[in-house]
Amino acid sequence: MLAQAGDPNTLERLRGIAADIGRSVLAADAVEIDQAGRWPERGLRALADAGLMGLHIPKRLGGQEQGLIALAVITEELGRHCSSTAMCFGMHSVAAKVLSAKATPYHEEHFLRPIALGRHITSLSLSESGTGVHFFLPRAQFYQDGDSLVLEGSKSFVTSGGQADSYVMSAVAPGQELDPGTFTCFAVEAGTPGLEWQQDWQGFGMRGNSSRGVRLNSVRIPRENLLGAQGDEIWYVFEVVAPYFIIAMAGVYLGIAQAALDAATAHLKERQHTHTGGTLSEVPVLANQVAEMWIAVQRTRQLIHHAARSGDAGDAQTALALFASKADVADMVTFVTQQAMMLSGGKGYGQNSHIARLMRDAQAAHVMAPTTQLLKTWLGRSLLNLPLL
Missing domain, CATH: 1.10.540.10 (Acyl-CoA dehydrogenase/oxidase, N-terminal domain)
Structure with a gap:
């Protein structure tokens, strides 16, 4: 700690x-x-x-x-x-x-x-199109050539792709593609010959991420860029990548939800209702929706902070809270942004509105690995004393 x-x-x-x-x-x-x-x-x-x-x-x-x-x-x-x-x-x-x-x-x-x-x-470059949510099963390969390591294969959805100064990449030695416990991580610097970035990111949401694919065509890096010991990076997945990635993503989506709640609340306070002569905030059923949104955001924030503090303290049960926190924030942020859209009416539904952007950005919460389904599977298997993999 x-x-x-x-x-x-x-x-x-x-x-x-x-x-x-x-x-x-x-x-x-x-x-x-x-x-x-x-x-x-x-x-x-x-x-x-x-x-x-x-x-x-x-x-x-x-x-x-x-x-x-x-x-x-x-x-x-x-x-x-x-x-x-x-x-x-x-x-x-x-x-x-x-x-x-x-x-x-x-x-x-x-x-x-x-x-x-x-x-x-820097940024992570672990995902591959052939393995989906199983980012811990890379198919990219590496081999040693003198004092260098050479990488071959491809990566997908690399955040800050083509923009960062380095990327943490994963690969396996030939013949180890099906063993989830033996992949290896490397630091690959931008501009290394053989890095071929694919088309620009055109996402439904999170449109500024530059989340691009990259081809690794005989990418040669110094052996010193090896991270940890060769083949031991399953340790990184559950001790470093998973907790820090889950908390980072959970925090981002929590922020989106809070922004949606703030926007919806401001709209209700400001929007005049000609029939009653007051603002929309005085309509009882709308106040009930705001209350439900606030409860959802606060509940999820407490779970995320509990998971983070447990991880910082080295609590043995941290994994359970981590798995739950990202699964819960995905459900919560999609609910809250949808409610914010309903409360904002036609103004929120307008093209490129603030609420519309938040709602689009929220959708990535379920599909970004580890997905909600995978996290709930891990959580359930943990509670049943079954191995995750």
Whole structure:
């Protein structure tokens, strides 16, 4: 457990920084980012300048040395203003944590210090089109060639694809494709020959993510870019990737839900109802809907924060809360954004409205791996004392 992870003063300071950037930068750019499908460079640069991109980097290397609860709080604040920026920040934070989990002195100087200084953005590149939600079953392969490692294959839905400075990628040695416990992770730097980025991201929501596919055509990297020991990365999946990824995503969707609740509440307070002579907020049935939305958001926030604090404390039951938190936030954010659309009426249904954007962005909560179905399967199997894989 990191002592700093539970410090309320530090947590509130970081929350305040994220909130200020969210209001001053992310909110100003959110509409254009969504409409143009533009990667949120300005927002991420502001977060880097404020030191937040080094959230999980050790203090001795210039980072914030924070844990899961800080990630939950910050991604929520960012998600309230621009979910694309929040998603890119979340994926960077998870990848940075993977890079630091078993870092060598080479990793510290080459990746971690630049991240802490705000000079390096990273991202995850684990998913493949052939394995769907089973991101822990890569088919991309690697082999050793002298002092180099060579990667072949493809990756899909790489957040910040073609924009980040490095990517945490997974691959297996030839013949190990069907063994989920023996894949290997690597840090692959942008501009490495053989990285061939595919078409630009055209998503239903989260349109600024640059979530692109990439071909790995004899991508040659230094052997020093190996993360951990060869073939042991199933450890990364459940000890690093899963908890940090789940909390980052849960925080983003929680922020979307809070934004939808705020927008719907403001609409009801401001919209005049000519029949009654007052505002829509005075209609009893609408107040009931707002109450249900507020309860849903608060309940899910408590579950997410419980999971994050349990993870920071090293609680043996953390996995149960983690699985539940992302499954629950997916159900909650789709419910809340739908209710916000109903409460906003024709104004909300208008093309490119604020509520419409939030509703589109919320849909990724169920389909982004680990999907809701997979998480509920893992949760159920855990409760029944069955292996996850």
